[in-house]
Amino acid sequence: MSTDLQVLFTPIITPLCTVLAMLLGLLGYLYGPYWGVRKVPGPTVIPLLGHLPLMAKHGPDVFTLLAKLYGPIFRFHMGRQPLIIVADPELCREIGIKKFKDIPNRSIPSPISASPLHQKGLFFTRDAIWSTMRNSILSVYQPSHLASLVPTMQSFIESATENIQSLKEEDITFSNLSLKLATDVIGQAAFGVDFGLSKPQSTSDSVNSIHSHGKDNTDVSEFIKQHIYSTTQLKMDLSGSFSIILGLLVPILQEPLRQILKRIPGTMDWKVDRTNKNISGRLEEIVRKKMEEKNKGSKDFLSLILRARESETLSKNAFTPDYISAVTYEHLLAGSATTAFTLSSVVYLIAQHPEVEKKLLAEIDGFGPHEQMPTAQDLQNEFPYLDQVVKEAMRFYVVSPLIARETSKEVQIGGYLLPKGTWIWLAPGVLAKDPKNFPEPDKFRPERFDPNCEEEKRRHPYAFIPFGLGPRACIGQKFSIQEIKLSLIHLYRKYLFRHSPNMEKPLELEFGIVLNFRHGVKLRIVKRT
Numbered sequence: 384m385s386t387d388l389q390v391l392f393t394p395i396i397t398p399l400c401t402v403l404a405m406l407l408g409l410l411g412y413l414y415g416p417y418w419g420v421r422k423v424p425g426p427t428v429i430p431l432l433g434h435l436p437l438m439a440k441h442g443p444d445v446f447t448l449l450a451k452l453y454g455p456i457f458r459f460h461m462g463r464q465p466l467i468i469v470a471d472p473e474l475c476r477e478i479g480i481k482k483f484k485d486i487p488n489r490s491i492p493s494p495i496s497a498s499p500l501h502q503k504g505l506f507f508t509r510d511a512i513w514s515t516m517r518n519s520i521l522s523v524y525q526p527s528h529l530a531s532l533v534p535t536m537q538s539f540i541e542s543a544t545e546n547i548q549s550l551k552e553e554d555i556t557f558s559n560l561s562l563k564l565a566t567d568v569i570g571q572a573a574f575g576v577d578f579g580l581s582k583p584q585s586t587s588d589s590v591n592s593i594h595s596h597g598k599d600n601t602d603v604s605e606f607i608k609q610h611i612y613s614t615t616q617l618k619m620d621l622s623g624s625f626s627i628i629l630g631l632l633v634p635i636l637q638e639p640l641r642q643i644l645k646r647i648p649g650t651m652d653w654k655v656d657r658t659n660k661n662i663s664g665r666l667e668e669i670v671r672k673k674m675e676e677k678n679k680g681s682k683d684f685l686s687l688i689l690r691a692r693e694s695e696t697l698s699k700n701a702f703t704p705d706y707i708s709a710v711t712y713e714h715l716l717a718g719s720a721t722t723a724f725t726l727s728s729v730v731y732l733i734a735q736h737p738e739v740e741k742k743l744l745a746e747i748d749g750f751g752p753h754e755q756m757p758t759a760q761d762l763q764n765e766f767p768y769l770d771q772v773v774k775e776a777m778r779f780y781v782v783s784p785l786i787a788r789e790t791s792k793e794v795q796i797g798g799y800l801l802p803k804g805t806w807i808w809l810a811p812g813v814l815a816k817d818p819k820n821f822p823e824p825d826k827f828r829p830e831r832f833d834p835n836c837e838e839e840k841r842r843h844p845y846a847f848i849p850f851g852l853g854p855r856a857c858i859g860q861k862f863s864i865q866e867i868k869l870s871l872i873h874l875y876r877k878y879l880f881r882h883s884p885n886m887e888k889p890l891e892l893e894f895g896i897v898l899n900f901r902h903g904v905k906l907r908i909v910k911r912t
């Protein structure tokens with residue numbers, strides 16, 4: 384190029400090259416994660432939004448629809464981020480168990496990136512820190528310890544039942560009642576704190592028990608409100624805070640934007656930040672008090688973890704006070720919404736199926752006098768039909784329809800070579816509605832879980848995984864099943880439940896970090912004579 388031409392074009396070419404480089408960089412950023420997994424089939428991707436509009440249209444059912452179109456392993460873009468969704472029991476076994484060492488962690492979705500409080504629990508810690516924490520916590524879940532919790536669970540269930548009797552309204556929102564019950568039970572088991580939510584309002588016991596921790600009742604109900612707010616704001620679709628939405632679309636901008644928005648009063652980010660700070664402050668106070676108390680007799684998880692920490696230098700390093708607060712809070716979080724949802728869906732489904740109700744009542748009444756409290760062993764062995772009913776309800780409404788994982792190295796799954804860092808999500812919700820494993824999947828039929836029936840014998844062992852699988856499976860599985868069975872036995876000894884005519888049909892669900900009832904479960908109570 385002559386010098387004249389150079390002089391003429393340089394002022395145009397330089398900015399053009401910069402713009403082109405920026406555009407290429409942006410495209411690389413937006414499509415980089417997609418490139419590595421492009422061979423996995425999936426619907427056409429809308430730039431930035433990915434497949435979120437499909438999720439908005441179909442809700443969690445979108446994964447069942449896509450599995451029908453694309454087979455058991457397909458791509459779904461949560462905004463910019465591609466997820467490899469796996470809806471085949473054998474592939475789930477491969478990911479969760481056989482190749483665990485290559486896929487040991489969970490990916491951190493945008494709603495969680497916005498919340499440091501949630502990142503330090505067991506769920507999102509990674510590699511060596513996770514295994515040290517998990518091993519220490521496992522000691523708390525020994526069968527003998529769980530069995531010793533039965534009387535505590537029973538006493539909260541009795542309080543909650545008393546509350547039902549004292550209600551004046553014709554309709555009860557059973558899902559609220561079960562959330563209060565599950566929060567109380569886990570509050571006691573996790574922190575050794577009686578939140579007093581299940582008790583009739585006039586009862587002063589809760590105030591006394593909370594006073595012993597230096598709190599008053601208003602403080603506690605505020606804490607619970609904040610806990611529920613903090614949980615329900617973790618949206619997976621486009622209805623969360625602005626920074627969460629941006630995190631789904633352009634993750635790199637999420638944290639800078641959150642830092643700005645959390646300083647602007649009135650924004651959802653500001654509210655979430657304040658709430659989380661408040662919760663963290665309260666948790667730290669509870670942990671500090673427990674550390675001071677050194678009450679060797681306390682059997683709540685927090686005391687047990689603190690004691691385990693004293694005895695092992697290793698876990699002392701992993702369990703810094705902020706991790707202890709996070710794990711304890713995580714118990715409250717994981718142990719309330721999931722258990723409450725399950726309890727409500729069981730009662731809702733039984734109310735729709737008189738033949739199931741009849742058979743269940745016969746089993747419960749046949750156990751013994753109504754005052755006889757079942758032991759943990761009775762709960763496991765003496766209520767086979769109840770067991771089937773709970774399993775079938777958990778299949779019918781899978782509270783955690785997706786289970787997150789992330790590859791730590793390049794790995795071959797289902798014929799596709801997936802790069803390190805790929806988000807692989809298992810889809811128990813799709814498995815649960817697959818007619819290959821569950822003929823007539825839209826029928827509520829507890830007998831399909833009868834160990835002697837052909838359907839159960841034929842079924843793939845990992846077709847039903849509501850609690851996940853492998854070393855990262857749910858730590859609270861036995862705890863929650865014990866609580867759910869005990870609650871149902873107690874409730875059905877006293878009452879029957881009928882759908883309220885004021886409830887929508889079919890039931891509408893919403894998708895947060897777990898499923899929830901959009902308008903609650905409204906029931907009417909019939910006292911048994």
Ligand code: HEM
Pocket residue numbers: 479505506507517569713714717718719721722725782783786787849850851852853854855856857858859860862863
């Ligand atoms: C009906 C009740 C519940 C359901 C359906 C449920 C479901 C799940 C699922 C699907 C996972 C992921 C498993 C995986 O990745 O393979 C999980 C993990 C977990 N759950 Fe639960 N859960 C329930 C109750 C509880 C309770 C009561 C607690 C605590 C007391 C709890 C604490 C946890 C924790 C800490 C993890 C993370 C485990 C780890 O990463 O090592 N869950 N749960």
